[in-house]
Amino acid sequence: MAKAAIQAVGINKSFGQGQAMTKAVQNVTFTANFGEMLYVVGPSGSGKTTMLSMISGILRPDSGTVKLLDTDIWSLSSDDLADFRLHKIGFVFQDYHLFPRLTTAENVAIPLILQKRDWDEAIAEAKKDLEIVGLKGRADMPPVSLSGGEQQRVAIARAIISRPDILILDEPTASLDGDTGRNIVSFVRTKILTDKSCIVIITHDSRIYEFADRIVKMEDGKVTDADMENLNAQ
Amino acid sequence: MPGILRIAYKLLINDRAKYAALLVGITFAVFLMIEMTSLFSGILSRSSATVINIGASIWVMDPAIQTVANSIPLPSFMLDEVRSIPGVKYAVPLYSGSALLKLHDGTYQAANVIGLDDTSLFGRPELINGKIEDIFAENAFIAVQDSEFYKLHNPKIGDEFELNEHRGVFVGLAHVASSGLFGIPTLYTTYNRSLQYIPNTRFTITYLLVEPKTPEDVAAIKKAVTADGYLALTHDEFIAKITDFYTYHTGIGTNMMIMTLISFIIGLSISGQTFYTFILENIEKFGALKAIGAKSRELVMMILFQASFVALTGYGIGVGLCSGMIWMARLYLPDYAAIITPMNLSVAFIMVVLIAVLSSYVGVRKVLKIEPFDIFRG
Incomplete structure (x- = not known):
């Protein structure tokens, strides 16, 4: 039986108060296993981002528990939680959020620098990871000089540099054309995913569903295991 | 230098336009503040010239005397x-x-x-x-x-x-x-x-x-x-009395203080506005850093480092420019009465630190407020 990397049980999250209250996530129970590439899909406003934030230690749920790697993350202090994210989770943001004034290698090295690793050592590691994501020779260039697909690869290199157990990608193909998007996800699937890691992708993009091991669908803040064939047909 | 501060340094230095604007603002403010206070120090020093040059321990005078120049014979x-x-x-x-x-x-x-x-x-x-x-x-x-x-x-x-x-x-x-x-x-x-x-x-x-x-x-x-x-004053008391007169009873002190304050406000406006824009432009990136695992105090350290770095660099350039200008002025105007004293430098330094603190305050608040969730939510 596959070991769970992420276990969320009965998590709820509401925003606002009184009549203006919106139940963004309702009693969601959710598991993602090691060696699995899991998609969370659903229309806008379905609660995907809220759930992703709660299971990645960014947004505290109103109730329920979230265990990552057998650690109840919401019982950690804020400093310990930040350290947990830094060492155990890699994030790829929809808009990449690369610093335009830093070089590509410096951007990639940020998690190691936050881990207080030696600067030169961190940059050397970043250059190696840029090679892994196919951006050899771009290390000293600013991210703004790269294409959208290349910037996405830089963001992936930054997410994987500390070899996290869990990788979370938020709409990784949203700003990319079809081929580039597929290439990126294919690359993540074949080069990044291992038996000791778990990848969660939030996406609207049905063109990349074929790379998923499992797809979880969210609607109105509730999660249902989706019918893969149905989704692929959409 | 710790890596996080090196990132802060690079973010600051590589944004050349804003870095230049920040430096110009602070340098200009420091230059004006030191120039104003130096002129005042020069005037005060010269106003007590007779007392300084004669060097007596105690001066006996009519109590109505306010400066060494308007003497009332005994x-x-x-x-x-x-x-x-x-x-x-x-x-x-x-x-x-x-x-x-x-x-x-x-x-x-x-x-x-x-x-x-x-x-x-x-x-x-x-x-x-x-x-x-x-x-x-x-x-x-x-x-x-x-x-x-x-x-x-x-x-x-x-x-x-x-x-x-x-x-x-x-x-x-x-x-x-x-x-x-x-x-x-x-x-x-x-x-x-x-x-x-x-x-x-x-x-x-x-x-x-x-x-x-x-x-x-x-x-x-x-x-x-x-x-x-009659009145007997020690050397230092007499100088203090003269200084007091020129500072509070002639308008010179008030004018200098107003000019110094204006310089401070100019520096604060330029650097505060520029620094705020700088932080705003990077606010999402700071949020992303938080999501990745940076602690709030590390981000605050980055901002304080940037503000301090700009402030100290601007201070150094401002002091250098002002010293150079006073030196040049003395070459052509022997009467030029400006003296840079440790007190002037300290006052300017304190004001520059204040500019840095106030400029970074808004940025720090913004960075502390940004939630990584906002980054995901877009």
């Missing part, structure tokens, strides 16, 4: 009175007044004349040319070779002039610690000759210069002089 008996106070080692009279000199080419020049006690020559200046005993020669005057000296047409020893139709001869050239405030040359002669050459009122002693036997005697001497209806 009656002659006060000299004996003060000499009789227990604890007084010696007391000598000093004359200080203005006179109009007729120079050898027929032009007139106002000058400050200091008449030193004939017996002791207490408070005599350091001679750079001539011999001090020549001051006892007939019609003898010693000219101070300072920034106003050229107004006497750069006289040499033996050159003559007229003072109230008396013949005067330069017998020496002297050096003093500080030039006067009013831009006129200074001459030293004996007390009696100054009375003889310059028309006087009934009382003739401008100040009594007193040396106590021990520092402990100062209080008793001051008390005894006060009992006689």
Whole structure:
């Protein structure tokens, strides 16, 4: 039986108060296993981002528990939680959020620098990871000089540099054309995913569903295991 | 340098336009603040020039005196009175007044004349040319070779002039610690000759210069002089009184303070606005750093480092520019009365630190407020 990397049980999250209250996530129970590439899909406003934030230690749920790697993350202090994210989770943001004034290698090295690793050592590691994501020779260039697909690869290199157990990608193909998007996800699937890691992708993009091991669908803040064939047909 | 600060440094330096704007703002503010306060220090220092140059421990004067320039003569008996106070080692009279000199080419020049006690020559200046005993020669005057000296047409020893139709001869050239405030040359002669050459009122002693036997005697001497209806101030107290007068009773201090405040506000406006824009442009990236695992205090450290770095660099450049400008100004304007003192530097430094703190405050608040969830939510 596959070991769970992420276990969320009965998590709820509401925003606002009184009549203006919106139940963004309702009693969601959710598991993602090691060696699995899991998609969370659903229309806008379905609660995907809220759930992703709660299971990645960014947004505290109103109730329920979230265990990552057998650690109840919401019982950690804020400093310990930040350290947990830094060492155990890699994030790829929809808009990449690369610093335009830093070089590509410096951007990639940020998690190691936050881990207080030696600067030169961190940059050397970043250059190696840029090679892994196919951006050899771009290390000293600013991210703004790269294409959208290349910037996405830089963001992936930054997410994987500390070899996290869990990788979370938020709409990784949203700003990319079809081929580039597929290439990126294919690359993540074949080069990044291992038996000791778990990848969660939030996406609207049905063109990349074929790379998923499992797809979880969210609607109105509730999660249902989706019918893969149905989704692929959409 | 810790890696996180190195990132902060690179983010700052590589945004050249904003970095330049920040530096210009702070440098300009520092330059103006130091220039203003230096001018004020120069004026204050010159306003007490006579007190500094004579160097007496205690000055006895009329209580109505506000500055060393507007003297009210003391009656002659006060000299004996003060000499009789227990604890007084010696007391000598000093004359200080203005006179109009007729120079050898027929032009007139106002000058400050200091008449030193004939017996002791207490408070005599350091001679750079001539011999001090020549001051006892007939019609003898010693000219101070300072920034106003050229107004006497750069006289040499033996050159003559007229003072109230008396013949005067330069017998020496002297050096003093500080030039006067009013831009006129200074001459030293004996007390009696100054009375003889310059028309006087009934009382003739401008100040009594007193040396106590021990520092402990100062209080008793001051008390005894006060009992006689006069005022005895130590060297430092007299300078403080003059400083106080120019600072609070002439408008100079207020104007300088307003100008310094305006410089501060200009610096704060430019750097505050630029720094705020800088933080706003990077706010999502700071949020992303938080999501990745940066702690709030690390982000605050980054912002404080950036603000401090800009502030200190701007401070250094501002001090350098101001020093250079004062040096240049003195080359062409010998009267230029600006002095950079440790106090000026400290005031400017404190204000720059304040600019850095206030500029970064808004940025720090923004960064502390940004939630990583906002980054995901877009």
